[in-house]
Amino acid sequence: MHKIIKMLKAADDVYSMEFEAARIAKAFKPGQFVILRAHEKGERVPFSICNVNRDKGTITIVFRKVGKTTEYMSKLENGQFILDATGPLGQPSQLLNIKSGSSERVLFVSENSAAIRIYAELKYLHDNNVHADALLSFEDENRLMFKEEIEKLSNKTYISFKNGEGEFDGSTDKAVKHILENGNYTLVVCMGSVKMMKEVSAVTKTKGIKTIVSLNVLMLDGTGMCGACRVNVGNEIKFACEDGPEFDGHLVDFDEVMIRQSIYSSVEAKKKYREQHAGTEAAVEKEGC
Structure with a gap:
């Protein structure tokens, strides 16, 4: 579980979220990203890491409200939690x-x-x-x-x-x-x-x-x-x-x-992709991608 420290609304559909993730903040290098799962039934979604505060052990992401996951995330408040975060992933800049x-x-x-x-x-x-x-x-x-x-x-x-x-x-x-x-x-x-x-x-x-x-x-x-x-x-x-x-x-x-x-632009498209590859990509399904 990762506690949300600061939620800000930057525009009508754009939000900034700072949350606790000390190990990710410590290992992060510019250019890398994180994968979040907001709740137990949520999909795994990648987000760019925009900033880190190693002293506080926090990372900051920005997202636009475009689907079910980001709709859910946009309603979260300071002090609430997201389920898990994996990272930092990808190659440094x-x-x-x-x-x-x-x-x-x-x-x-x-x-x-x-x-x-x-x-x-x-x-x-x-x-x-x-x-x-x-x-x-x-x-x-x-x-x-x-x-x-x-x-x-x-x-x-x-x-x-x-x-x-x-x-x-x-x-x-x-x-x-x-x-x-x-x-x-x-x-x-x-x-x-x-x-x-x-x-x-x-x-x-x-x-x-x-x-x-x-x-x-x-x-x-x-x-x-x-x-x-x-x-x-x-x-x-x-x-x-x-x-x-x-x-x-x-x-x-x-x-x-x-x-x-x-x-792969929508939740429906992702679901269809997984169904089409259920036999050959069972590991992907297991990971909840």
């Missing part, structure tokens, strides 16, 4: 290879609630004196969230609204193109929808700027057993949960990612 004081110039690009998902990696670069800016993209001003948290860590924070308000014309990839034309960046880190990551990767590829994308949107069971997060990266088969969730955006087959995402 490639950014951890950047040495303190490096001349790298990094641009983070996020979309909607992913604005806080960049926090842990941005903090790592900030603490190691590496230049990093951030572009936070939202549907409109009413969806603006986590701006203050990011501004404390980034050298410069850009805000883009898809409805065309602000200094950009509304398209995230066009905003990125404008920023790159006016800044000497060596690396782009992109987190958000598959469509957005694909478009941004296309822009950075033409400019020859290395790009890292996060494919946590594909993960189903988080242990590599179900194969749902299989993806083609540079003509090699990878699994987002074991080999990622971060990959080279110029090598990812985004069309395949979008097809897989649509297959």
Whole structure:
């Protein structure tokens, strides 16, 4: 059991949850994720770890209310509990290879609630004196969230609204193109929808700027057993949960990612997948994936 320390509502359907998980907090490295089961009959769902407090022994996740599990979680309050948490899982971010004081110039690009998902990696670069800016993209001003948290860590924070308000014309990839034309960046880190990551990767590829994308949107069971997060990266088969969730955006087959995402996009789709593979993937069923 993991006690909830702080529940915050960041937007109409976006919530931040800080809860006790001392062992996970101690072992966590930026880029990794956790799998939660909110109650005994709940499904196992992966969430990015946005921040940790090792002194308090807590980790923080952010989620959007989109299904039964997140609907249940959104109603939890401070002092209540979630059943179990497994992690940290996945590979640490490639950014951890950047040495303190490096001349790298990094641009983070996020979309909607992913604005806080960049926090842990941005903090790592900030603490190691590496230049990093951030572009936070939202549907409109009413969806603006986590701006203050990011501004404390980034050298410069850009805000883009898809409805065309602000200094950009509304398209995230066009905003990125404008920023790159006016800044000497060596690396782009992109987190958000598959469509957005694909478009941004296309822009950075033409400019020859290395790009890292996060494919946590594909993960189903988080242990590599179900194969749902299989993806083609540079003509090699990878699994987002074991080999990622971060990959080279110029090598990812985004069309395949979008097809897989649509297959496993709902509780009903996950249930159908499990039923279809009941004979060959009994271990997956046993794990409650």
